[in-house]
Structure formats: C-alpha cells, structure tokens
Amino acid sequence: MAVIYNPKDISDLLQCKESTLRKYSLLLEKYNYNFQKNDRQQRWYTDNDVIVLRKIIALKNNGDMTLEQAVENVVQWTKGSDETLPSTDINPDSQRYNKDIAELKRMIEEQNDQIRKLGEVITKQNEYINSKLEVRDQEFMKGLRELQETKRLIAAEQEQEAQKSFWQKLFNK
Template identity: 25%
Template sequence: MITLIWNFPYRRWRSAMSEAEIVYTSNEVYGRLGVSSSTLRKYSDVLEREGYDVRKNSRGRREYTEFDVVLIEQLVELSKQDGMTLEKAAKMIAKQFGIANKKEESQDSDPVPYQMQYQFQQQYSAMIEEINKVQQANLLEMEKRIGDRVDRNNKLIEEDIKERNKLIMEDMKDRKEHEERIEKRLELRDDNLMKMVRE
C-alpha cells in the first residue's frame, strides 16, 4: 500500500509508477468511461492546461496509463460537486500532486473549501488503492504465467531426462547382448579347436 504524501512531486510520482504500466488508446479510454472522443479530449486538455502530462506517441496521439484513466475519473467526480467546475477540479488535482502550471495562476482564483479538500483526499486514497489493486492483479497474472512456463519447462526437462535414460538403458542392453553373442562365439570356437586338437 502506498503511503499518502500530499504535494508529492508529480514527475517523481509518474516516474515511480511507470515501470509496469499498461497503456490504453483514446478509443479504449472513452469506451471505458462511456464518453465521446471529444469529451475525453476536453478532460485531457483541461488537465494539460494545469501542467499534467498525458504522454503522446510518435504520431502525436495520446496514450493513457491506468493512473491517467483513474485521475480523469476523479476529475469528473470532483466536477460534479456543488460549486466545482472542471477547471477548478483540475487546479485542485494539480495542487495536490504538486503539478507545475506553466501559466501564472490567477490572483483572484477561488479558494477550495477545506471540506472539499478532505473529500478529495478520501477520493485520492481510494484511487491509489484501486491502482495498487490493478498493479497487484497484473503482478499476480505475470507470476502465474511465469510459474506455468517454469512448470512446462520442468516437465519437458523431466521427459527429456527419462527419454535419455531410456535410450542409455537400451544401449547398455544392446551392448550386453552383443558381448554375450561374442562370448558364445568365442566359446564355440574354443570348443571346436579343442575337438580338432583331440582328433
């Protein structure tokens, strides 16, 4: 479980979360959220205006991580509260994550009520827990796949060892039978020689 540290530097957070990320396309994200592509673009734009970085591929198309998707969900939920707009919700998220806004903040921006900050902290805690669950599920699935592969490899190795042992035993048996045949021939030859000598 990740310990909550408010105003944790955003870029360090994204770097820490980037190792086992699953990347979604815009189509997958707006299908998951049940919104149109233009609405998803609006959500992304309002976050990016506050300095949040949604990565883009070589074609300039946005690629979303699980963290991005959950954060957009939180943005939407916050904006539904009384007196809260998308822009205010984005500012609140940027403030909590220590995201640097490239534009100068307005001097007369409305302060966020303490109760709303507390609600956001609760939602943030739930969001972190959800991300942890997703990552844990991914790790368990990966461990299962690796375990299955190891089991298959071990089984193949065991079968290979058994096959080689079988071939070795068959070879030893063939050699023994060959030696016995040679020994019998030698005995027969000796018997014949003895008979010839006696005659």
C-alpha cells in the first residue's frame, strides 16, 4: 500500500513553504500531471510525487532552467519519454556568464602577474635603499670620528697653550 502525505508533510520534507508547494503543484497540473485528490479536491501526495517535486527543485536550483522549464522536463520524464526538450540546453545567459567568468579569471591572472612584478621591483628598491643607507651611515661615522679627532687635537693644543708661561705666550714661543 502506498503512503499518502498531506501538503504540510511534503512542505516539511522538501523544506519549503506550503504556498511554494501549491505553486509547484499547480504548474505540474498545468502540464497534465495528476495528483490524488480527496472528495474536497485537496491534493494528497505519494512517494512518486515527492520524487517529482525533488527533481523540479533540483533542476530549478541548478540555475540552467526556469521553474516552468523544469516542470515541463520532469513531466516529460514521468511520462517515460526519452526525448529531452530543447530547454535542457544551456541557455544563452549561462553561456554569457561562462564567458564573463573566463574573462574575470584572465584578468585576475594578469593582476597576479602585475602584483608579482611589483613585488620584485619593491624588493629591488628596498635592497638599493638599504645599501645607500649603509654607505651613508659609514660616511657619517667616518665624519663623526674625524670631528672627534679634530676636537681632541684642539683640546690638546689648548691644554698645551694653557701650560705655557706668560712670557712664552707673550713672545709666542
């Protein structure tokens, strides 16, 4: 005996709203898919209906088809037709998106190459700057030592000058 589900059970099972389930069911009926109904014309769903609904959701979420195209293809599938409808072909929008994605990938590769080259230039500049700073520091230290030596000599001369007597200073001897 087949298990029969009410709309609430199916919407919970498919994780969709009951209004969405109703929308899918109406579209299926539009393409001559038959559901079991009670005497008040309320739909009851079987395991086969659950499979059909899951296929519709999968095709729709795939992005290559509209909801109506997905319903049409699933109805054809349930009727046992091996014939696929033209709507299963990749639509022009997805082809355009594929071209856009390829173009974006190419641009990203070019940008990565430019970034790598800029990184190399920056590394060379840093090496050049570091070498110039080292030379500057060495020259600065050399000048500082010469200045200290000059000050030391001046101080020594001033000390010798201070040790001279008054008469030696007067006659500059």
